Amino acid sequence: MDKIGRIFLQAAALGLDRNRIEDPGLSQDEWRELMQLSADQAMLPIVFEAVYSVIPEELEKEYRAVALAWICKQVRKTESFLESYRKLLEKGIEPLVFKGIVCRDTYDLPDWRVSSDEDVYIERDAYMRFHESMKQLGFKSTDPNFRSEHETIYYRKELRVEGHWELFPQENRLWEKMNALTSEMLKRTVHLEIEDTRILVLEPTDHMIYLLFHAMKHFTLAGVGIRQICDIVQLDKRYDIDWTRVASVMDSLGGGRFTAAVLDACCNLFGMAMPEGWEPEDSTDLIEDALEGGVFGHSTEDRIHSASITAADGTGHNTAYSLFKTVFPSREVMEINYPWVVRSKLLLPVGWGVRLFRYAGKIGKGSSPLRSIEIGKRRLKLLKKYDVFQE
Amino acid sequence: MFPDRAVLRRGKQMQIRTDRSYKYREIAGEYYLIPTLQAAERSKTPLQLTETAAWIWKQIEQAVSKEEMVLRMTEEYEVDPVTAGKAVEQFIEVLLDQGMLEETEAV
Numbered sequence: 001m002d003k004i005g006r007i008f009l010q011a012a013a014l015g016l017d018r019n020r021i022e023d024p025g026l027s028q029d030e031w032r033e034l035m036q037l038s039a040d041q042a043m044l045p046i047v048f049e050a051v052y053s054v055i056p057e058e059l060e061k062e063y064r065a066v067a068l069a070w071i072c073k074q075v076r077k078t079e080s081f082l083e084s085y086r087k088l089l090e091k092g093i094e095p096l097v098f099k100g101i102v103c104r105d106t107y108d109l110p111d112w113r114v115s116s117d118e119d120v121y122i123e124r125d126a127y128m129r130f131h132e133s134m135k136q137l138g139f140k141s142t143d144p145n146f147r148s149e150h151e152t153i154y155y156r157k158e159l160r161v162e163g164h165w166e167l168f169p170q171e172n173r174l175w176e177k178m179n180a181l182t183s184e185m186l187k188r189t190v191h192l193e194i195e196d197t198r199i200l201v202l203e204p205t206d207h208m209i210y211l212l213f214h215a216m217k218h219f220t221l222a223g224v225g226i227r228q229i230c231d232i233v234q235l236d237k238r239y240d241i242d243w244t245r246v247a248s249v250m251d252s253l254g255g256g257r258f259t260a261a262v263l264d265a266c267c268n269l270f271g272m273a274m275p276e277g278w279e280p281e282d283s284t285d286l287i288e289d290a291l292e293g294g295v296f297g298h299s300t301e302d303r304i305h306s307a308s309i310t311a312a313d314g315t316g317h318n319t320a321y322s323l324f325k326t327v328f329p330s331r332e333v334m335e336i337n338y339p340w341v342v343r344s345k346l347l348l349p350v351g352w353g354v355r356l357f358r359y360a361g362k363i364g365k366g367s368s369p370l371r372s373i374e375i376g377k378r379r380l381k382l383l384k385k386y387d388v389f390q391e
Numbered sequence: 392m393f394p395d396r397a398v399l400r401r402g403k404q405m406q407i408r409t410d411r412s413y414k415y416r417e418i419a420g421e422y423y424l425i426p427t428l429q430a431a432e433r434s435k436t437p438l439q440l441t442e443t444a445a446w447i448w449k450q451i452e453q454a455v456s457k458e459e460m461v462l463r464m465t466e467e468y469e470v471d472p473v474t475a476g477k478a479v480e481q482f483i484e485v486l487l488d489q490g491m492l493e494e495t496e497a498v
Contacts, residue, residue, distance in 0.1 A: 067419065071418055
């Protein structure tokens with residue numbers, strides 16, 4: 001791990017508890033590198049909280065403005081979401097909320113942990129009522145014809161809500177298993193009060209299992225970010241998690257070794273205690289991968305494209321198929337940068353064309369298909385190291 | 392509502408409370424009120440507060456009466472009751488003028 005990565009992790013751990021870092025003696029360029037890494041990991045406000053008193057004055061103003069803008073936007077989005085949720089409740093609709101606001105609630109500084117969207121789940125039978133209500137509340141859907149097999153995305157001004165009738169997509173055998181397991185979780189929901197609004201959420205151990213599922217899903221695509229590791233640490237800090245149940249479920253998915261590595265990272269980076277009954281798995285490679293990949297592994301175009309190789313491996317196909325999928329990725333992978341492809345089946349080939357055209361323009365300017373394949377192959381080794389896909 | 396908290400405004404006894412669409416946050420050692428919902432429709436610009444103003448806002452949020460607030464301020468900032476009273480009155484006036492407090496007629 002390089003110096004900036006090490007300081008980033010230290011500052012992130014301190015910022016989570018509103019503690020400050022001692023002056024690490026960085027040059028102006030190194031400070032910029034640190035703040036860029038923090039932004040890539042969607043953790044700039046948390047890191048800024050730890051460094052604002054030691055960062056050079058001219059940079060302090062610049063990054064304070066960025067941190068303030070991120071936090072203000074999150075505060076507005078949270079209020080907008082909660083207001084919408086209350087209106088849905090008035091209409092007799094009670095969506096299950098997961099990730100985003102539920103994770104933020106476990107942080108001492110909730111709005112510092114920014115989310116690009118909020119996720120809700122509504123049973124398939126009740127979904128159309130939810131959909132109509134969202135439209136009445138002024139939301140626009142990116143997929144009015146329901147082409148996606150598991151979700152619809154809604155926008156209203158700054159707020160983006162993902163409405164799910166399945167928690168995971170279905171095109172990958174691992175995710176299919178995850179969907180099968182989540183049906184049990186949906187029978188054990190509880191309520192959580194956030195700013196005077198009572199929201200329906202997964203029971204904490206189930207939410208932990210969900211976060212680990214979700215981390216594993218992103219690990220099989222482009223990567224897990226440091227913030228996903230923080231979410232796990234914070235959830236463990238806030239609630240009494242039944243780690244025996246977590247072990248049983250994650251083992252049944254072939255995710256036991258991956259989970260042990262994630263827990264090892266949680267302990268090494270953020271001081272979490274290793275849960276009883278768990279043996280740590282060396283997380284060095286996982287942490288390096290997380291630092292390089294940014295939030296959800298989306299730090300570079302090459303890396304996003306490499307997800308086609310790792311995702312294809314999860315379907316059990318050979319290398320030739322994997323390479324084909326690098327050029328023509330699944331809708332799930334395409335959605336990362338081209339969310340409009342979900343609107344219609346016809347838009348997926350259009351998306352491939354736009355992607356190839358854009359990518360061709362970047363070859364020689366830092367991006368390269370060969371690099372995507374290299375990253376993909378390296379990440380496949382990592383997946384194998386942690387037994388993901390080994391059943 | 393804050394039953395023991397009243398200010399004289401436009402010749403009437405009014406009860407006040409913070410407008411819930413403004414959210415108070417302490418960010419990296421500085422204090423801000425962040426407009427959300429209807430308040431953000433007017434302006435999204437956060438309002439930076441001094442430490443004393445932030446302290447008064449928090450007292451209003453906690454439904455502390457004006458008399459109690461003045462008393463607490465004399466202890467917290469070691470000022471005399473007249474100075475504390477003026478500071479509280481002036482800031483509440485500013486907040487009311489800016490529409491950042493909700494007021495209802497005192498019962």
